Amino acid sequence: xxxxxxxxxxxxxxxxxxxxxxxxxxxxxxxxxxxxxxxxxxxxxxxxxxxxxxxxxxxxxxxxxxxxxxxxxxxxxxxxxxxxxxxxxxxxxxxxxxxxxxxxxxxxxxxxxxxxxxxxxxxxxxxxxxxxxxxxxxxxxxxxxxxxxxxxxxxxxxxxxxxxxxxxxxxxxxxxxxxxxxxxxxxxxxxxxxxxxxxxxxxxxxxxxxxxxxxxxxxxxxxxxxxxxxxxxxxxxxxxxxxxxxxxxxxxxxxxxxxxxxxxxxxxxxxxxxxxxxxxxxxxxxxxxxxxxxxxxxxxxxxxxxxxxxxxxxxxxxxxxxxxxxxxxxxxxxxxxxxxxxxxxxxxxx
Amino acid sequence: xxxxxxxxxxxxxxxxxxxxxxxxxxxxxxxxxxxxxxxxxxxxxxxxxxxxxxxxxxxxxxxxxxxxxxxxxxxxxxxxxxxxxxxxxxxxxxxxxxxxxxxxxxxxxxxxxxxxxxxxxxxxxxxxxxxxxxxxxxxxxxxxxxxxxxxxxxxxxxxxxxxxxxxxxxxxxxxxxxxxxxxxxxxxxxxxxxxxxxxxxxxxxxxxxxxxxxxxxxxxxxxxxxxxxxxxxxxxxxxxxxxxxxxxxxxxxxxxxxxxxxxxxxxxxxxxxxxxxxxxxxxxxxxxxxxxxxxxxxxxxxxxxxxxxxxxxxxxxxxxxxxxxxxxxxxxxxxxxxxxxxxxxxxxxxxxxxxxxxxxxxxxxxxxxxxxxxxxxxxxxxxxxxxxxxxxxxxxxxxxxxxxxxxxxxxxxxxxxxxxxxxxxxxxxxxxxxxxxxxxxxxxxxxxxxxxxxxxxxxxxxxxxxxxxxxxxxx
Numbered sequence: 001x002x003x004x005x006x007x008x009x010x011x012x013x014x015x016x017x018x019x020x021x022x023x024x025x026x027x028x029x030x031x032x033x034x035x036x037x038x039x040x041x042x043x044x045x046x047x048x049x050x051x052x053x054x055x056x057x058x059x060x061x062x063x064x065x066x067x068x069x070x071x072x073x074x075x076x077x078x079x080x081x082x083x084x085x086x087x088x089x090x091x092x093x094x095x096x097x098x099x100x101x102x103x104x105x106x107x108x109x110x111x112x113x114x115x116x117x118x119x120x121x122x123x124x125x126x127x128x129x130x131x132x133x134x135x136x137x138x139x140x141x142x143x144x145x146x147x148x149x150x151x152x153x154x155x156x157x158x159x160x161x162x163x164x165x166x167x168x169x170x171x172x173x174x175x176x177x178x179x180x181x182x183x184x185x186x187x188x189x190x191x192x193x194x195x196x197x198x199x200x201x202x203x204x205x206x207x208x209x210x211x212x213x214x215x216x217x218x219x220x221x222x223x224x225x226x227x228x229x230x231x232x233x234x235x236x237x238x239x240x241x242x243x244x245x246x247x248x249x250x251x252x253x254x255x256x257x258x259x260x261x262x263x264x265x266x267x268x269x270x271x272x273x274x275x276x277x278x279x280x281x282x283x284x285x286x287x288x289x290x291x292x293x294x295x296x297x298x299x300x301x302x303x304x305x306x307x308x309x310x311x312x313x314x315x316x317x318x319x320x321x322x323x324x325x326x327x328x329x330x331x332x333x334x335x336x337x338x339x340x341x342x343x344x345x346x347x348x349x350x
Numbered sequence: 351x352x353x354x355x356x357x358x359x360x361x362x363x364x365x366x367x368x369x370x371x372x373x374x375x376x377x378x379x380x381x382x383x384x385x386x387x388x389x390x391x392x393x394x395x396x397x398x399x400x401x402x403x404x405x406x407x408x409x410x411x412x413x414x415x416x417x418x419x420x421x422x423x424x425x426x427x428x429x430x431x432x433x434x435x436x437x438x439x440x441x442x443x444x445x446x447x448x449x450x451x452x453x454x455x456x457x458x459x460x461x462x463x464x465x466x467x468x469x470x471x472x473x474x475x476x477x478x479x480x481x482x483x484x485x486x487x488x489x490x491x492x493x494x495x496x497x498x499x500x501x502x503x504x505x506x507x508x509x510x511x512x513x514x515x516x517x518x519x520x521x522x523x524x525x526x527x528x529x530x531x532x533x534x535x536x537x538x539x540x541x542x543x544x545x546x547x548x549x550x551x552x553x554x555x556x557x558x559x560x561x562x563x564x565x566x567x568x569x570x571x572x573x574x575x576x577x578x579x580x581x582x583x584x585x586x587x588x589x590x591x592x593x594x595x596x597x598x599x600x601x602x603x604x605x606x607x608x609x610x611x612x613x614x615x616x617x618x619x620x621x622x623x624x625x626x627x628x629x630x631x632x633x634x635x636x637x638x639x640x641x642x643x644x645x646x647x648x649x650x651x652x653x654x655x656x657x658x659x660x661x662x663x664x665x666x667x668x669x670x671x672x673x674x675x676x677x678x679x680x681x682x683x684x685x686x687x688x689x690x691x692x693x694x695x696x697x698x699x700x701x702x703x704x705x706x707x708x709x710x711x712x713x714x715x716x717x718x719x720x721x722x723x724x725x726x727x728x729x730x731x732x733x734x735x736x737x738x739x740x741x742x743x744x745x746x747x748x749x750x751x752x753x754x755x756x757x758x759x760x761x762x763x764x765x766x767x768x769x770x771x772x773x774x775x776x777x778x779x780x781x782x783x784x785x786x787x788x789x790x791x792x793x794x795x796x797x798x799x800x801x802x803x804x805x806x807x808x809x810x811x812x813x814x815x816x817x818x819x820x821x822x823x824x825x
Contacts (some may be wrong), residue, residue, distance in 0.1 A: 028762050
């Protein structure tokens with residue numbers, strides 16, 4: 001076989017691949033257009049049945065039969081576009097429709113697949129229909145992180161004590177996406193998650209304490225205050241920062257006193273978080289202590305102190321002006337903070 | 351006569367060398383194509399049916415600061431910034447930097463967004479040219495405008511970095527149009543993979559499409575040949591090049607037109623380098639190097655579905671300058687980081703990606719030009735096996751074309767953005783014609799860039815934009 005023959009043969013193969021590529025593009029484009037035209041008719045019909053039913057607050061057996069008769073992918077598309085606009089009662093109707101059409105069974109079957117992509121697809125369908133609580137609880141322990149995240153998202157829509165507990169355990173998941181979704185789900189659940197959160201926070205050495213406290217700060221209740229005060233003495237600075245954030249969200253005289261004490265923390269981040277907390281609570285009796293932190297060695301603390309004084313209103317502004325007039329490290333920050341309070345005045349002056 | 355025989359001998363050897371290079375490079379392209387197809391399959395499975403609005407309409411979503419440098423962008427700045435402010439992302443800040451514009455860019459911004467001067471408290475962690483004034487919008491409180499003295503794009507980005515408060519920073523060109531949900535898609539790798547320090551999205555060509563209020567209303571393939579060739583080039587670069595690199599050691603380039611980075615990592619390395627024209631690639635390499643050296647996040651991912659639209663040059667002169675600058679930037683960055691080359695300390699980046707960029711991206715125009723010159727000399731002195739040369743040329747042309755068409759196939763089977771059948775035909779047509787004339791022109795431009803790099807030239811050159819909206823009107 002000569003080199004020329006090799007090149008010639010390769011050329012023929014190349015041309016064949018090229019022609020195949022062009023044919024794929026054309027056939028796919030034409031097929032897509034035809035499918036879109038056909039689907040459009042079915043989608044329009046399905047939409048009109050659903051909208052009429054929703055307007056009447058009732059679906060007749062004929063409506064249901066018509067929807068169930070639609071191809072599965074069309075029905076899934078209809079339900080997917082409809083789901084975000086539905087209130088819980090309507091979602092329940094949607095779930096029943098999925099049950100009757102066999103979509104729920106199909107989704108649960110997919111959730112048992114050995115392929116993660118199919119399990120994920122099944123989990124997403126069950127989330128859409130609001131069905132399959134037991135299956136989704138099992139999937140919070142799935143080996144694939146995307147599937148676990150989807151199961152956590154499901155709990156956000158259909159909370160149960162076991163589900164919330166499983167989501168709290170995902171706060172310590174090795175995969176960051178799972179941790180993110182778990183945190184978001186618990187934040188969305190709000191007070192429904194309070195008992196479980198409190199139970200975990202009160203444990204002697206809770207897992208994922210950092211994330212637990214972050215969630216607690218986002219969904220505050222006065223019940224969190226004692227545990228946050230306890231964790232304010234933790235040896236890890238990040239835990240002390242998070243505890244300060246919880247106290248800021250919870251509020252109250254005890255929380256303010258604990259935050260004032262935290263102003264003497266050796267870690268700059270904790271001091272800054274405590275300053276932010278006191279400013280949020282509007283705890284003006286702490287203003288002189290806050291002003292003393294305008295000369296803190298850490299720039300972030302000086303800035304936080306300046307902003308805190310500004311947020312405290314008149315007493316804070318007075319102390320800011322006093323600091324700005326001096327020659328201390330805090331003077332520059334104080335001047336900048338004072339400048340930033342009145343952009344409209346600056347504009348007029350310029 | 352002896353010289354002819356000597357030249358004959360060396361030409362034959364050189365032609366074999368070129369052939370070996372050609373086979374090696376194209377085999378690697380095939381590997382990249384397969385890796386890209388596999389990666390796209392995995393990505394599609396992961397995002398199908400995903401409820402981004404539920405996950406990312408979240409209080410826990412990381413804050414993103416968009417850094418938008420603008421210099422003399424008067425005709426387009428209002429639409430561009432308006433589109434940025436309208437992005438669907440829950441926790442967003444937009445920092446626009448007027449980098450010493452000599453036109454009415456700042457005046458347009460002040461009028462359009464009701465800007466008022468402020469003296470925001472910030473720590474200038476990266477040194478930049480003097481900031482004249484900071485502004486905040488009264489109508490969009492998450493918009494901050496920095497008016498500073500001209501210092502180049504990198505300096506403007508650094509000024510924006512000093513002010514940004516996001517966990518992540520997104521660098522864009524002021525004339526880039528980002529799709530509304532692009533940030534929700536782009537943030538995914540940062541949520542799921544702690545080793546990711548940078549991520550880039552797809553840049554697509556908007557020339558010829560209808561655009562209104564900073565959004566693509568009707569996507570059309572460009573009717574202008576030069577823009578059409580670039581559509582094929584961009585598709586190839588992003589859909590098979592960068593996507594394939596996700597599986598082969600990570601990307602070395604995150605386009606400056608649309609990239610997302612961890613802010614703390616960027617600030618820790620001192621922001622963008624001012625003294626290079628390839629500041630986007632330089633930043634990614636430095637970030638990744640630091641990651642490897644300090645055992646921190648070191649991956650740069652490409653995410654195929656977030657899309658940003660850009661206007662590509664339709665004039666050969668301006669396109670030539672752009673390609674010249676890109677190649678100068680590439681040469682400069684690879685030279686600065688030469689220690690990464692084949693260095694096992696940097697993992698796949700040092701052993702695979704970096705050598706690829708040196709031998710293929712940087713030196714390909716040199717090899718291609720030498721091959722053509724040798725072929726001409728061979729023809730002149732009768733040392734060329736003409737049937738073989740013709741077949742080889744056809745083979746090379748066909749292979750390039752095959753890769754382009756396969757990219758169009760991937761696009762068709764995955765995103766099929768072009769709705770009209772005629773646009774698909776047009777894309778195939780541009781792919782067929784790209785290798786005749788245009789490709790050779792890019793070789794000349796890149797060689798010029800390499801030559802100017804050796805001369806130490808670092809200027810940017812002007813990029814005169816018509817403005818994307820005007821482009822649509824004129825179509």
